[in-house]
Amino acid sequence: MTPGPRTVRLDDGRTWWRVADLAWDDPVDPTWADRTGGRWNTPGDGPTLYLNADTATARAQVGRMLQGTAIDPEDLRDDAPFVLVPVGLPARQRVADATTDVGLQALGLPRTYPRRARGGEVPWSECRRAARAVRAAHLRGVLSRSAAADDGQELAWFPARGARAEVTGPVQPFGAWRHEPAAADVPG
Amino acid sequence: MSRTVSALRRLDPASVAAEISTSVDDPWTQEFLRALDARVRSAPLERLLATWDLSAAAAGRVFGVTRQAVSKWRGSGVPDDRAVALADLVAATDVLERYVRRERIPAVVRRPAEVLGGRSLLQLAEEGRYAEVRAGVARMLDLRRVQP
Numbered sequence: 001m002t003p004g005p006r007t008v009r010l011d012d013g014r015t016w017w018r019v020a021d022l023a024w025d026d027p028v029d030p031t032w033a034d035r036t037g038g039r040w041n042t043p044g045d046g047p048t049l050y051l052n053a054d055t056a057t058a059r060a061q062v063g064r065m066l067q068g069t070a071i072d073p074e075d076l077r078d079d080a081p082f083v084l085v086p087v088g089l090p091a092r093q094r095v096a097d098a099t100t101d102v103g104l105q106a107l108g109l110p111r112t113y114p115r116r117a118r119g120g121e122v123p124w125s126e127c128r129r130a131a132r133a134v135r136a137a138h139l140r141g142v143l144s145r146s147a148a149a150d151d152g153q154e155l156a157w158f159p160a161r162g163a164r165a166e167v168t169g170p171v172q173p174f175g176a177w178r179h180e181p182a183a184a185d186v187p188g
Numbered sequence: 189m190s191r192t193v194s195a196l197r198r199l200d201p202a203s204v205a206a207e208i209s210t211s212v213d214d215p216w217t218q219e220f221l222r223a224l225d226a227r228v229r230s231a232p233l234e235r236l237l238a239t240w241d242l243s244a245a246a247a248g249r250v251f252g253v254t255r256q257a258v259s260k261w262r263g264s265g266v267p268d269d270r271a272v273a274l275a276d277l278v279a280a281t282d283v284l285e286r287y288v289r290r291e292r293i294p295a296v297v298r299r300p301a302e303v304l305g306g307r308s309l310l311q312l313a314e315e316g317r318y319a320e321v322r323a324g325v326a327r328m329l330d331l332r333r334v335q336p
Contacts, residue, residue, distance in 0.1 A: 021331050033336040050335045061335050068302035069328035070309060075292040082331065148334065 005096035005134050006103040008143060012091040015168060016051035016155060017058040022081035028165040030157070039124050040131040040142050040156035048141075049157045049165055051087055055177055057152030058084055062178070064148040078175030088168040089157060096134040098144035099153055107133065107142075114147040121147065131156065229265025232278045233258075239281050240310070241294035250277070250313045276318035280309070280325040287329050303328060 020027035030047035037043040038050055052058040062082060063073055076082075097103030101111040107130040113122050127142075134142055135158060146152030157165065196204065211217050237247055244255040244262075251258065251270055261267070266274050284293050297309040304312060304324050312321045327333070 019331060019335055032332070036332065036336050038336040048336075052335075061331070065331055065334045066328070070296050070299040070301035070304065071288060071328055075288050075296055077287060077289050080287045 004106065005130075005137055005139060006100070006106040007094050007137075007139060008097045008099075008103075010089065010093045010095060010143070010155075013088070016053065016087040016089065016165075017055055018049070018051050018085045018087050019058050019061045020083050020085050020171075022083055027083070027085045027171075028087055028167060030159055030165070037124075037128075038156065039127045039147070040134075040144070041158075042128045042132075045128075045132070045135065047159050049087075049159065051155045051157060051165075052146070053143075053153035053155065055084065056180065057146045057149040057154060059177065059180070060146065060149035060152060073178070076174070076178070078173075078178070080174045082174045082178075084172040084174075084177045085167055086169040086171075088166045090160075090163050093140045093157070095141040095143045095155065095157075096130075096137070096139050098130070098142050114145055134158070226263065226265045230262055232274055233261055233266050236274070236277055236281055239285065239290070239293050240297050246310075250310070252316065273316075273318045276322040277313060280322045283325045283329060301328070 018027055024032075028049060030049040033041060033048040033050060034046055035043060037045075038048060040050075041048040052061065062076075066073055096107060098107055098109060098113065104111050104113050109122060109126060109130055110117055116122055127144075131142055139158070140160065141155055141157040143153060143155050146154045148154075159165070208217055208220075212221075233247075236242065237244075242250065244258040247258045248255040251273060253270075261270075281293075284296065288296055300306050300308045300311075301324075304320075307315075309321050309324060312318075312324065
């Protein structure tokens with residue numbers, strides 16, 4: 001039997017990042033993932049919004065989407081309709097930790113997550129099973145190591161009834177964020 | 189645009205159509221309508237050939253006809269029995285043009301891909317799997333697969 005999830009409290013007021021397609025009606029709609037399912041939710045489990053902890057992880061999602069396709073990231077147009085959306089969440093959100101060895105173990109997931117110890121990616125079915133325990137513990141989501149970026153983190157946010165994510169700033173066109181900024185462009 | 193066409197376009201389209209339709213048996217009107225129809229019907233084919241960088245022979249393999257037939261279609265329009273196939277390929281092209289640099293599309297459609305079962309979009313088209321080309325392009329660019 002695995003212990004309950006290890007919890008972390010998200011920093012209030014921090015910015016999360018979501019990659020969206022301009023064709024979507026609402027880039028922060030958590031009901032879509034509830035209909036289709038995702039890594040941390042089975043369809044019908046409840047609204048879920050998938051977010052990235054930083055822009056590098058968001059950028060990696062595009063690369064991950066194109067893995068195994070006929071399209072290379074460099075084939076994309078600068079004005080391709082992928083946009084980067086800054087997102088804010090309500091304050092005082094407690095989520096399950098899937099970023100540390102201890103947190104992963106508490107969720108019944110391998111310490112090698114997102115990979116299995118013997119190779120291959122941890123399947124969604126295992127993440128979904130762990131996420132059901134997270135919902136049962138009334139936590140607001142799972143903060144995990146990214147499956148797209150080596151050092152990145154992702155959040156699957158489970159909004160409380162009536163809670164909403166907010167777009168907190170200008171939406172950035174693809175050409176503005178598709179490439180890693182040059183060192184000279186990074187402030188500080 | 190010529191001055192004649194510019195002048196025509198200043199008129200109300202519905203009124204012009206009503207007037208022309210009164211003389212629909214007139215040879216000039218018939219020829220005008222036929223030519224306009226052929227242009228409209230062949231435009232998607234021209235776009236496909238240009239965007240995918242297909243020769244008439246290559247397009248013939250895609251549609252299962254000779255290159256001479258394709259050349260004929262370029263003048264007279266694509267026949268009805270190829271309309272669905274062309275619509276699927278043009279829909280795929282629409283999506284590619286929205287996301288992919290125009291000059292990269294010929295390479296993209298020729299590149300084998302795991303998500304296409306190791307085939308390329310062009311190979312699928314040559315096998316007559318036009319709907320799979322359309323669905324394949326949509327799937328490749330669907331962010332929801334990795335971030336729903």
